[in-house]
Amino acid sequence: MSMGKLMVYVCGNGEREYGEHAYKAEELILKLSESPISIENALRLVDKKSLDYLLQKGVLKEESGQIKLNFCFTPWEDVLKLREIGVKYGEALAEYLIKNFRWVDDELKRLNCLRCSRLEYVRFAVVGCYALDLKFLTILENNWGKSRKFIPYAREIRDKWEVIAKDFYWGCHSAKFGNYIFYSFGNHAGSRNAFPDLVWSGKVGKEEAEALGRALESEKNKEILEKYGYAGISFFNRDDEKMAWEVAGRVASEAKKLIAEVGELKEDLGKLKASQWCTFEELFIEAWHWIFGWVNNVLIRKGYFAEPEESEDGGKYIKWVSL
DSSP states (O other): EEEEEEEEESSOOOOOHHHHHHHHHHHHHHHEEEEEEEHHHHHTTSSSSHHHHHHHHTSEEETTEEEEEEEEEOHHHHHHHHHHHHHHHHHHHHHHHHOOTTHHHHHHHTTTTGGSOOHHHHHHIIIIIIIIIIIIHHHHHHHTTTTOOOOOEEEEEEETHHHHHTOOOOOOEEEETTTEEEEEESSSSSSSSSTTTHHHHHHHHHHHHHHHHHHHHHHHOOOHHHHTTTTTOOOEHHHHHHHHHHHHHHHHHHHHHHHHHHHHHHHHHSSGGGGGSOHHHHHHHHHHHHHHHHHHHHHHTTTHHHHHEEEETSSEEEEEEOO
C-alpha cells in the first residue's frame, strides 16, 4: 500500500495501526534516514501518539535522547540498488528453476483443478506464490527462530516507482470467506479486480465471495463466474491444496539452498544504507521480495507462467480459490 512519499507494509500478519502511524510519520522517517534527531525535533514532525506507538513497537528507538530508525526502511537510493539485486539474482534463479525443477510438472499434472485450468496458471500460483513467497519466508522464520507475525517495512517512493513496480510480481493477498480462501498475486503497480481485493475495497460483500466459491466448487452457476471473471480460474480442492503445498515446500527448500550459497549477496546487502539501522535478516527478506519478484517476471516472459491479467490502472495479477 503506497501513499505520499512512503510505501508501508508488513511481513506476516500486520496491524492496521502500524500503517496509519507510519504514514503520519513519513517526514520523520525520511529525516531519520539521514541522521538521528532529538525527541523535541521529532515531535515537530509527528504527533506524540504516533511517535509513542512507533517507539513501543520497536519501529523507532530512543538512545540518549535521540530518536533512531530501528526497522527495515529503504530510502530511494537503496530501492534502486535493490532493483539491480533483484534482477541480478532473479535471472540466475529463474534459469535454475527451469532447468532443475522438471519434476514439478509431473506433480502438478496430478491436480484435479487442471480439468478447468491451465498448467501455466497453476505453476504461477504454486511456484511463484506458494513456494517462492509464502513457503520460503516460513522457512526463513523457522531457521532464524523468529515470529513473522509482525515485521514492519517501508520504502521511499518517488515518481518512477510505478515504472519499477510493474515488473515485479511479489504481492500475495488472501482471505477466507466462508469455506473458501481467495488469493490474488501480482505486482504492486495498481488495483486488482479479484477477491479478496474487491471485498477489502468495499465494492463487493463477503456473501458474494462465498457464492462465487460455491460456484467454482460445484462447477455450476456460470453467471457469477462470468460476472467476476472467474471462468476457468483454478480451484484447489483439499487434495489439490495439500499436494500444492508439498510441491511448494520442496521448491522453496531447494531455492533457499541455492541462494544461501551465494556469498556475494550478503556483500551486496551490506552496501545498502539500510544496513546501518536494520538487521541482516530483515534486509534479506526485503531483498528476497525483489529477487523472487523478478524470477516471476522472467518465468512469465519465458512462457513457464501464464500471462497475468491487467487492471485499468496497471495492476497485473493472477487469482485462484482453494478450500
